[in-house]
Amino acid sequence: MLWLLDKATGRRLGPMSDVQNKTRAVQLLQQLGLNEYEAKCFVALTPVRKATAREISSQSDVPRTRVYDATRVLENRGLVEVQHSSPQQFRAVPITEAIGTLEKTYNSRVDELQQQLESVAERAEYQPEPVNEVWALSGQQAITSRSRRLIREAANELIFVVGRGEVEGEILSDLQTSQIDRRVLIGVPTEARKEKLQTRLPDVTVFLSDYEWLNANTTSEDSAAINRMLLADRSSFLIGSSTVDTDSTDEQAVFGRGFNNGLVVIARWLLLSGLAPNKSG
Structure with missing residues (x-):
């Protein structure tokens, strides 16, 4: 078993995996609103029935004088209970209770944030949606979010061509x-993927995409592969790609809107030209 040592004192801090778990727990608690000392004190209390300020300080590397400040905040937030003995004893509430408390606080702040942002937006001067626009997107999360918006907003027609990626999640x-x-038309590159997707989406038309430029083998000079293309109502288009020798999380994309937008015109021509006559309508 690997142990982590304190460089200054040579003291064994604990098994490597245990230390890593504690470090990550502290990081997550900070992301949920606790400061570093509060998070470290709470994590130090989690595996024990109760502890004094001295014991918490020893386990968390939080100065003992700051332990009292941190536990006072934790008590006010419903995460720690205090026994007013001599010396004082502290204990963490059960994990499920703590998670519930943190979740309630987090959700409450998100709800309040939404209200405040909507209030700010209502006071802003009205700006009409641009007729033609082109945006660059980076990262799978942002691109998936924009893809989902296109799927939901398409009122009359959605063409979704899948390249390297998958239709999932x-x-x-x-x-x-x-x-x-x-x-709704969804194009996939292989018969196996077509059958699989058609089973999951029986109410949409799944077809084998007839785009040689999409299905061709990628060369060393052209190391990027297309992951997805979406055309919504023939007026909004998104194309995402990523480097072949990495996973799709490094995805980059371009999004365009506007029926006469040059990007959308080219995309409309390319996608519709790859549909069979009975699908191109």
Whole structure:
């Protein structure tokens, strides 16, 4: 078993995995609103029935004088209980109770943030949606979020061509639950993926994409592969790609809106040209 040592004192801090878990727990608690000392004190109390300020300080490397400040805050937040003995004893509330308290606080702040942002937006001068626009997007999370918006906003037609990526997770859920009176076409590169996706989405048209430029083998001179393309109502388009020798989390994308937008015009021509006559409508 590997142990982590304190460089200054040579004291064994604990098994490597245990120290890593504690460090990550402290980081997450800080992201949820605790400061460093509060987070360290709470994590130090979690595995023990109770502890004094001296014991908490020893386990957390928080100065003992600051332990009292930190535990006072934790008590006010419903995360720690205090026994007013001599010396004082502290204990963490059960983990499930602590998680529930933190979750309630976090959700409350998110709800308040939404209200405040909506209030700010209501006071802003009205700005009409640009007729033509082009934006660059970076990162799988941002690109998936924009893809989901296109899926939900398409009123009449959605063409979704899958390259290197997969139709799964939240996007698959959106396609399963957002079926309205519109036409949805999904292109995939292989028969196996077509059968699999058609089973999951029986109400949409899944077809083999006939785009040689999409399905061609990537050369060393062209190391990027297309992950996804979406065309919504023939007026909004997104194309995402990533480097072949990495996973799709490094995805980059371009998003364009506007029926006469040059990017959208080219995309519309390319995508519709790859549809069979009975699908291109």
